[in-house]
Amino acid sequence: MSEVFFYFFSVLSIVFAAVAVTSQNIIRGGVALLGCFVSLGAVYFTVGAEFLGIVQVIVYGGAIIVLYLFALMTMDLASLKSEPFKAFLVAAGGLLSVVTAFLLLTGGMVLTKDFKPSISGAEDLALPMFFKFLLPFEVVSVLLLIATVGAVAIGRRES
Amino acid sequence: MTSNFLSLLFVVGLMLVAVPPITYLERKVLGHMQQRPGPMVVGFHGLLQPLADAIKLIFKEDIVPRGADRLLFMLAPSFSVFGALLAASVVPIGFIQAVPLKSGLLFVMAMSAISIYALVLAGYASNSKYSFLGGMRAAAQVLGFELPMGFAIMAMVLLYGTLDFNEMVKWQQEHGWGIFYQPVAFLLFLFMMVAEIGRPPFDLPEGESELVGGFHTEYSGMRFAAFYFGEYINIIVLSLIVSLLFLGGWSGPFAKEYPVLGVIYHLLKAGFFIFLTFWLRATFPRYRFDQMLSIMWKIMLPVSIVNVFVAALQVFLFRL
Numbered sequence: 500m501s502e503v504f505f506y507f508f509s510v511l512s513i514v515f516a517a518v519a520v521t522s523q524n525i526i527r528g529g530v531a532l533l534g535c536f537v538s539l540g541a542v543y544f545t546v547g548a549e550f551l552g553i554v555q556v557i558v559y560g561g562a563i564i565v566l567y568l569f570a571l572m573t574m575d576l577a578s579l580k581s582e583p584f585k586a587f588l589v590a591a592g593g594l595l596s597v598v599t600a601f602l603l604l605t606g607g608m609v610l611t612k613d614f615k616p617s618i619s620g621a622e623d624l625a626l627p628m629f630f631k632f633l634l635p636f637e638v639v640s641v642l643l644l645i646a647t648v649g650a651v652a653i654g655r656r657e658s
Numbered sequence: 659m660t661s662n663f664l665s666l667l668f669v670v671g672l673m674l675v676a677v678p679p680i681t682y683l684e685r686k687v688l689g690h691m692q693q694r695p696g697p698m699v700v701g702f703h704g705l706l707q708p709l710a711d712a713i714k715l716i717f718k719e720d721i722v723p724r725g726a727d728r729l730l731f732m733l734a735p736s737f738s739v740f741g742a743l744l745a746a747s748v749v750p751i752g753f754i755q756a757v758p759l760k761s762g763l764l765f766v767m768a769m770s771a772i773s774i775y776a777l778v779l780a781g782y783a784s785n786s787k788y789s790f791l792g793g794m795r796a797a798a799q800v801l802g803f804e805l806p807m808g809f810a811i812m813a814m815v816l817l818y819g820t821l822d823f824n825e826m827v828k829w830q831q832e833h834g835w836g837i838f839y840q841p842v843a844f845l846l847f848l849f850m851m852v853a854e855i856g857r858p859p860f861d862l863p864e865g866e867s868e869l870v871g872g873f874h875t876e877y878s879g880m881r882f883a884a885f886y887f888g889e890y891i892n893i894i895v896l897s898l899i900v901s902l903l904f905l906g907g908w909s910g911p912f913a914k915e916y917p918v919l920g921v922i923y924h925l926l927k928a929g930f931f932i933f934l935t936f937w938l939r940a941t942f943p944r945y946r947f948d949q950m951l952s953i954m955w956k957i958m959l960p961v962s963i964v965n966v967f968v969a970a971l972q973v974f975l976f977r978l
Contacts, residue, residue, distance in 0.1 A: 526727070527730065553765050554764070560771060564775075565775075569798070573794070620761070
């Protein structure tokens with residue numbers, strides 16, 4: 500039964516993702532992205548990783564999309580449309596997408612056998628994170644701090 | 659399985675059936691607090707008023723304003739009801755729990771984060787400046803209250819060492835109610851709960867006096883009613899959760915021997931908090947937008963972070 504839901508939500512998330520990138524109306528695109536994130540969370544649920552699924556919905560579905568929509572609603576969208584077409588940017592984006600698709604496919608090949616995760620609850624996730632992988636975790640947090648400081652610095656310079 | 663299905667029916671049914679009487683009670687309580695009788699005309703002391711309102715809302719024309727984003731406009735109210743009902747499905751009422759989820763508390767937070775989109779999208783899609791301002795306020799308010807609320811909940815999770823509602827109540831039956839260990843978290847949660855359901859003094863997204871009706875200005879008929887259902891179900895769910903987190907849920911005298919008594923205790927405790935939201939509405943004026951933001955970010959957030967440290971110390975020192 501849960502496999503039916505697994506495939507249903509997988510297809511749903513792909514459809515929403517496709518709508519998100521192709522939508523002309525940027526707010527509708529944002530809402531489609533929300534749908535994509537929530538159905539991804541549901542996919543985690545169907546394979547038994549309920550904690551990850553919930554965190555996916557809280558962090559991406561809740562906080563990040565609200566921020567996106569908040570920013571998009573206040574922006575002048577008409578001026579964005581008139582921006583000239585740049586072949587270089589499209590080429591770079593295309594190249595990156597091809598690389599990502601390749602990575603995802605090769606990763607998918609390895610994982611085709613079984614999609615039952617060994618980690619499901621908050622405890623199973625927290626123990627390795629704060630004991631076994633404490634150093635990488637702290638390095639990532641420093642990286643995030645640098646990014647925050649950088650964002651504040653750039654924001655202040657422009658005003 | 660069947661008992662689970664029955665309890666799902668019970669919980670969803672209870673949520674949907676309880677909303678009209680609660681709107682009636684709210685109007686009566688508000689009325690008497692303001693020294694007027696409240697609804698009196700339809701039925702004995704206005705008892706049939708909710709029914710009359712329902713009939714009116716069902717038969718009202720469903721209007722989509724010109725220039726609105728039709729799809730989002732029609733979709734937005736459903737976020738409100740679905741988010742609230744999904745949150746309700748994991749909350750135990752006494753021994754009745756529809757979906758026993760290990761991370762139930764987090765699931766409720768996720769669903770309340772989803773139901774906020776109802777306000778934001780309704781505000782955007784209506785193509786009206788009042789609605790739009792209401793929607794923007796809703797988005798800013800979410801960003802403001804979610805962090806302090808998360809930290810208040812985190813303090814309780816540290817104390818109980820679990821995200822499961824049943825385990826929390828078990829802990830409180832052994833050690834005493836959570837409010838005695840974490841009074842600050844209780845006050846923070848209460849504050850943020852009022853902000854989350856968008857009730858006075860934090861009903862900025864609606865703001866009748868300056869924004870007409872805020873995000874739901876342009877709605878009519880059942881789509882308008884959907885916002886109300888979402889809001890009131892949210893009130894019920896959050897009241898149940900406050901009593902679970904801080905007042906021992908269904909614990910009380912003889913609750914262990916007779917589980918039905920536990921359901922009644924739990925509903926009574928939740929009922930007090932539902933009454934509290936009416937009380938606040940009758941008492942406090944609305945905060946100004948910048949006041950709300952500075953309360954959230956400058957006072958509540960630091961207090962809640964310090965409180966998490968205090969909770970960690972409590973757990974560390976007393977080996978709770």
